[in-house]
Amino acid sequence: MTDTVRIALDAMGGDHGPSVVAPGASIALSRKPDLKFLFVGDEAEIRPLLDADPALKAVSEILHTDVSVRMEDKPSVALRKGRYKSSMWLALDAMKSRKVDAAISAGNTGALMAMSRLCVRMTPGVERPAIAAIWPTLRGESIVLDVGATIGADAKQLVTFAVMGAAMARILFDIERPTVGLLNVGVEEIKGVEQVKEAARLLREDDFSTLDFRGFVEGDDLGKGTVDVVVTEGFSGNIALKTAEGTAKQIGEYLRSAISRTLLSKVGYVLAKHAFDTLKEKMDPRKVNGGVFLGLDGVVIKSHGGTDAEGFASAVELGYDMARYDLMEKIRQGLAHEQSTRVETDEEAPAALVGAAS
Structure with missing residues (x-):
């Protein structure tokens, strides 16, 4: 982890889009000054909000796309229309390529999970994801x-x-x-x-x-x-x-x-x-506010779609903590123990059967 925590924000996600995402990021920045942001979405909507907030603008970049996932879209529709080019997908892809340390979206939960599993992939050893x-x-x-x-x-x-x-x-x-x-x-x-x-x-x-x-x-x-x-x-x-x-x-x-x-x-x-x-x-x-998608090979946070700026800031801070204190490494440590225990149990079972037969 570098001195800063970099977070990709699906700026178009949720009921309110950039009008909540940008102020929420600003609130989180005031509490966590080592944050940097990648805003993903329509630059015409995002740029004026950053121009009005010099402190936030100084630590932010914009990745433009005019494609977004609607809250009512089915996951299959979202994948078909938004794969590779929607603000949700591009935020996830930025994390997958390690340009950022976490991705946060207030968008469609089903679409976010489907895209996360396809783009970010699962942590080795984990079969199914969980929302915490x-x-x-x-x-x-x-x-x-x-x-x-x-x-x-x-x-x-x-x-x-x-x-x-x-x-x-x-x-x-x-x-x-x-x-x-x-x-x-x-x-x-x-x-x-x-x-x-x-x-x-x-x-x-x-x-x-x-x-x-x-x-x-x-x-x-x-x-x-x-x-x-x-x-x-x-x-x-x-x-x-x-x-x-x-x-x-x-x-x-x-x-x-x-x-x-x-x-x-x-x-x-x-x-x-x-x-x-x-x-x-x-x-x-x-x-x-903020559910963590556990089981993915990266930190993905789902914010409530209807939250306000304060609520979105809580989701950002949750993502900050998960990235700063290395959630993925702690999960890997726990899974390594679990898997080694399973191997030992599987090896002991045939031996026990042989002993019983003799």
Whole structure:
């Protein structure tokens, strides 16, 4: 890693395009002055925003393209129309060719995943990707994966997710051996589908130096922050994510309705304003904006499409941390241990059968 962290930004991605991407990059730059940016998109839209921000302009380049992926495009359509020439693809390609250290897009999630797998490729030893999200909890934050990339992961893939999630947690939380739990319908060993139970067996039997496996966790443990990393497959993980987001909005609406109902409740709000402001800050989704596409041979961050500049800045800072503190090397270290353990297990099994037969 050089003295600077270089990030490619899909400037045309998301609901708002450059009008959010550029201010978001500027906010991130004010917090991380060793950042440099490659803005990929329509120069006619990007250039005036950089001209208005001399500090951002000084650390930025523009790669022009007038092709962009629409939010409603199917991945197949995005690949057909935007491969090699869209702002999303060119941002990914800049990372693949090591011109930058990370790529960030607020664009179409399905298209970004499809293009990432085709352009960036998978990390050797990883079969399927996972989207890792930062989850606010009662004790701080946890990492939850997969929240939508891989539907129906098998046991070995869940173990790989655990290794990759732990690598991310080591960077974000500065913990040498993050605690890891498998999301299940109960904490008892007999509960759950076979893939989850088999993944638990593998994680218990392998002495991972990069993670501390704590067994099964349930849905309510997500908010408690029982473990640093919660592992599940993409179907249940995405449902959990959307349920949590919807519940947060529901609670917010309940509070707003209750506060404005009577004069007494309005007075109570004024008296408790500090507590409400603290709650609002804790539940602010912009502070945890950004999903990391784990399993790719590079750092790819997906920002929420409808976020504002502050939210996009959070995604940029997440990409900065993943690149600056070498997420890929930490994943490779964890995978090397996992794969060597599998080889040892495979070699021991025939010997055990021979011994039993004699």
